Each structure stands twice: as C-alpha cells, then as structure tokens.
Amino acid sequence: MKIIHIFLNVVSYLFFLLLLIVGFLTLSSNTSLLGSYESLLVRSGSMEPTIMTGDVIFAKQLNQYNKNDVVAFKDEGDRVITHRIVKIDESDGQLTFITKGDANQHFY
Secondary structure, three states, X not given: OHHHHHHHXXXXXXHHHHHHHHHHHHHHOOOOXXXXXXXXXXXXXXXXXXXXXXXXXXXXXXXXXXXXXXXXXXXXXXXXXXXEEEEEEOHHHOOEEEEEOOOOOOOO
C-alpha cells in the first residue's frame, strides 16, 4: 500500500511540473496552445482597472475593429501596447485608429 502511495505522489508531482513547464513556455513565446491566440503579459497600468499590470491577456488578429474594442499592437519602438480604440478615422482612403488606455485621463 505504501508503494502505491509513493507512486501516486511521484505521478502527481510530475504532472504538476509538466503543467508549469507548458505554462511557462506558452507565456514566454509567441506561440500558443490556443490556436491563433497569442498570450501577452501586460507591463503597464495604462488599462487599469480593466486590465491590471501583470495580467496575462490573449489577443487574436481580427478582420475588423470597432470603437471601444481593446487591441494590442506594436509601437515604433517594437513595444506591445494594449489600449482601447476611442476613434476610427477613414480619411483619404487610409484607416487610422486612435487609442488610449482606460487609466489615461486625457483623450490626446
């Protein structure tokens, strides 16, 4: 009976370790076990209280975006920004999205 108990403990620890490894690899890479979704770590408080610093979010590229959608994109410095679309401008045949964080008080 003691051998079965030890075996079950070892299997439980190995399963937990496997879950930790898979979770770490999923969060630290650009690939995801969730198909076309990408996991991202939120590094600033610009979207608080909706999304907190340190939260993990899952993003998926869409064909169409609407006002009030929360989007993740890269800025000129290649940093990932997560903000809400507050305005969509369609002038001169060019589609431009104006975004801001929920915690940011001013529009521009």
